[in-house]
Amino acid sequence: MSNKALRNLFAFGSLGFFVIFVILTIDTMGKLDKRAPEITEEVNLGKKVWHKYDCIGCHTILGNGSYFAPDMTKISEKKPKEYLKQFLMDPKSVNPKASMPKFGITSQEADHLIAFLEWISKVDTNGWPPKPLLAQAVAVTGAELSPGQRLYQQLNCSACHMLNGIGGTTGPDLTHVGSRRDRTWILGHFKDPKAYVPNSAMPSYGHLSEKELNELTDFMISLK
Numbered sequence: 334m335s336n337k338a339l340r341n342l343f344a345f346g347s348l349g350f351f352v353i354f355v356i357l358t359i360d361t362m363g364k365l366d367k368r369a370p371e372i373t374e375e376v377n378l379g380k381k382v383w384h385k386y387d388c389i390g391c392h393t394i395l396g397n398g399s400y401f402a403p404d405m406t407k408i409s410e411k412k413p414k415e416y417l418k419q420f421l422m423d424p425k426s427v428n429p430k431a432s433m434p435k436f437g438i439t440s441q442e443a444d445h446l447i448a449f450l451e452w453i454s455k456v457d458t459n460g461w462p463p464k465p466l467l468a469q470a471v472a473v474t475g476a477e478l479s480p481g482q483r484l485y486q487q488l489n490c491s492a493c494h495m496l497n498g499i500g501g502t503t504g505p506d507l508t509h510v511g512s513r514r515d516r517t518w519i520l521g522h523f524k525d526p527k528a529y530v531p532n533s534a535m536p537s538y539g540h541l542s543e544k545e546l547n548e549l550t551d552f553m554i555s556l557k
């Protein structure tokens with residue numbers, strides 16, 4: 334190849350790849366915008382509250398922070414708003430064994446924090462953080478599930494409750510709940526938890542059909 338041909342190859346090659354680089358950059362920038370929803374004033378205020386109490390000193394979010402406490406990236410997909418609000422304002426009122434301190438977060442600050450956490454949970458993180466392996470393991474054991482067990486999984490009760498060592502710890506361990514509570518109590522509690530446990534942070538399942546509630550209750554009773 335002559336010197337001239339080499340120079341042309343270099344010049345047009347560089348130019349060609351530069352154009353491809355620009356096109357890919359524009360493409361990526363266009364997609365980035367869609368990866369996160371719009372930031373509202375509430376979300377902004379919530380982020381300030383998040384900093385004020387140094388939540389990241391114990392929790393991780395989007396891969397940053399400490400590993401002392403659960404990851405917060407997708408928390409508002411897992412837990413209902415009312416529950417989060419009560420927990421943020423007074424963790425021990427939800428779970429007497431909670432080790433998160435009561436910071437004196439006001440009702441308004443809690444609303445802002447929840448708006449911030451909801452925004453974060455909508456950010457497309459390509460599946461981060463991964464779902465706990467143990468929780469998945471239950472789903473693939475292949476054993477025949479009773480209707481109540483299936484509902485327990487579908488409704489994601491294990492986000493808050495531990496069963497045979499698997500699940501969340503913010504609600505009571507249900508491994509032996511059938512020897513603590515009777516049918517009437519459990520059924521009534523599903524429909525209106527606050528009528529049975531004052532200030533209960535458990536969501537009501539009154540929207541389920543009577544049949545489903547009975548199936549769930551059968552399952553609970555069987556846990557002796």
Ligand code: HEC
Nearest residue numbers: 386387388390391401402403417420424431432433446503
């Ligand atoms: C001193 C450490 C610490 C700090 C600071 C802290 N947390 Fe926590 N947090 C915990 C621990 C530990 C848990 C797990 C439950 C428990 O034992 O209390 C928790 C649980 C939670 C939960 C409930 C999780 C669930 O699945 O039920 C939420 C929501 C939460 N924290 C949000 C926050 C926010 C928002 C802040 C900042 C205002 C914050 N935390 C600051 C330690 C902390």
Ligand code: HEC
Nearest residue numbers: 412413416427488490493503504505510526530533534535
């Ligand atoms: C967002 C968290 C959360 C979810 C989700 C949740 N619970 Fe609870 N649950 C709690 C809390 C907190 C308590 C303790 C307060 C109370 O008893 O109402 C509780 C209490 C209970 C109790 C009474 C336990 C006892 O020993 O007194 C039962 C039974 C129960 N839950 C079953 C379930 C089932 C079944 C599901 C799924 C359909 C479920 N829970 C979903 C938080 C939750």
